Amino acid sequence: MDSTDRLFSFARRAQPLEKSHIRAISDKVKAVDGINLGQGICDLPTPEPIKERTKAAVDANKSIYSHHAGIEPLREHILAKAQTVNDLPARSIEEVVVGVGSTGVFVTAAMALLEAGDEAVLFEPFYGYHRNILELTGATVCTVPLGGPDDTFDPAVFEAAVTDRTKVVVVNTPANPSGKVWTRGELESLLNLLQRHDLIALTDEIYEYMLYDNAEHLSLGSLPDAYERTITISGFSKAYNMTGWRLGYGVGPEPLIEQMGLVNDLLYICAPRPLQHGVLAVFEEMDKAYLDNLQRDYAERRRRMCETLEAEGFDVPWPKGAYYALADFSPLQDVRPGFADDLEATETMIREARVGCVTGRSFYDDPADGATKLRFCFGKEMDDLKQACRQIRNAFET
Ligand SMILES: Cc1ncc(COP(=O)(O)O)c(C=O)c1O
Structure with missing residues (x-):
């Protein structure tokens, strides 16, 4: 083993780890200035009372x-x-x-x-x-x-x-x-x-x-x-x-x-x-109304996301909770190029709709089980989500 091999000979437990596919998608979406519905990063603003309380704790040296x-x-x-x-x-x-x-x-x-x-x-x-x-x-x-x-x-x-x-x-x-x-x-x-x-x-x-x-x-x-x-x-x-x-x-x-x-x-x-x-x-400082609003807003986001995907031919089991749609694109495979499998479909969504999503295989042991699926995260600012839906519709309908 030469010195370089030794420096980079990682413990067995760390060897299977690789840059998450989800992060790799994020980089590609950024490169085309697209909208990322891939990573589950909800990018809505943190509520003010939490920010204010934290600033006070920082100022009071609760460090x-x-x-x-x-x-x-x-x-x-x-x-x-x-x-x-x-x-x-x-x-x-x-x-x-x-x-x-x-x-x-x-x-x-x-x-x-x-x-x-x-x-x-x-x-x-x-x-x-x-x-x-x-x-x-x-x-x-x-x-x-x-x-x-x-x-x-x-x-x-x-x-x-x-x-x-x-x-x-x-x-x-x-x-x-x-x-x-x-x-x-x-x-x-x-x-x-x-x-x-x-x-x-x-x-x-x-x-x-x-x-x-x-x-x-x-x-x-x-x-x-x-x-x-x-x-x-x-x-x-x-x-x-x-x-x-x-x-x-x-x-x-x-x-x-x-x-x-x-x-x-x-x-x-x-x-x-x-x-x-x-x-x-x-x-x-925060009451139940905050959580009620949250539920309402997410229900609206879910509706927009799922209806858009359905309108373009995806088979979408509407989620009962969380903020993802795991959509099946097999109905599209015979009618559109670029959807041979989830890897190609993700690239197609980035190239044609400038929208990032996650390959289905990321969620299964056997990649074949996720090969016709894509995950879309709708935990987004409403304007960004609307824009992402527009971009999907435009890409599919032109
Ligand atoms: C199922 C599930 N658990 C945990 C997390 C991460 O939560 P936390 O930020 O509290 O570590 C995520 C984020 O996507 C998730 O989807």
Whole structure:
């Protein structure tokens, strides 16, 4: 091995990582001055009360490390929210950890629970970060097909994937990219299997406030006897338009949260301190009207996105939650060039409509399963979304 080989001989756990396809698309969209509906970066402005509170915290020099699990007043508020909004039987702030985004919390849970030899179940289509983070721990990921917003969890398919090495199951509801919202019946039958096989659930509920068609968000941890084996993860990025701030939280049984807190301490020491003070505004200054408006605005964005894609021939299962449309372009394949597969279709959308989207294969183990799909993110300023829809219509109708 010469010196260059040695310098760049990375640990095995990091070798499979590559620049995310989603980021690569973002670069290409930028190059044509297009509109990026690819990356799930909601670019709406952060609400003023949060910004003001944060500026005050910065001015007051609230700048030193906090407790590794977060400042107490924030953990108190999250505890109350977990009890009232999510109906979790959490009792103390020792059951709450504030982390570096919900992603940071997911990392601490995965690192605390999993190692080589363990298996984790992930439903497909999946959010790529989930798979990559689980694999970074050395664990093996088993994917279980779940389908779209109108498909139903099949306990038999799940159970077939469980082995005596399975330890963790990830439940993302509302789901990225499918827009599926798990129903009570589905969560109950999953819980039954978690109990039977003694498994732990990591739930990612970051899109809990983005729901359509009267879909209701239900936390797995609120079901009877589920809390003891569930870590409920959420955060502020999506509902409060602050993806770059990196603040999220986990709620669960004290021994699990304590261990996650120790990993959080080791990896990050704490979540950004002034920002922790800033998000107190969410609980102390912002009311339910904010979330009601959010729901209404997203319903309108969903309508525009899905109607536009449908009008141009895509098959679009309208999401029940989150802010993505995972559209199938197979009806277009016989009538338009440039849609042979998802890779080509993404290039075509950038070239002809100057709109970025994500290849379906990013969400499946086997690329063939996503080869006729594209994901469009409608978490955008309304004017930008309208313009993106116009560009799609123009590209298809000229
Ligand atoms: C399912 C899911 N979980 C988590 C995240 C990231 O959340 P955070 O900014 O809180 O780390 C995303 C972002 O796209 C997501 O889609």
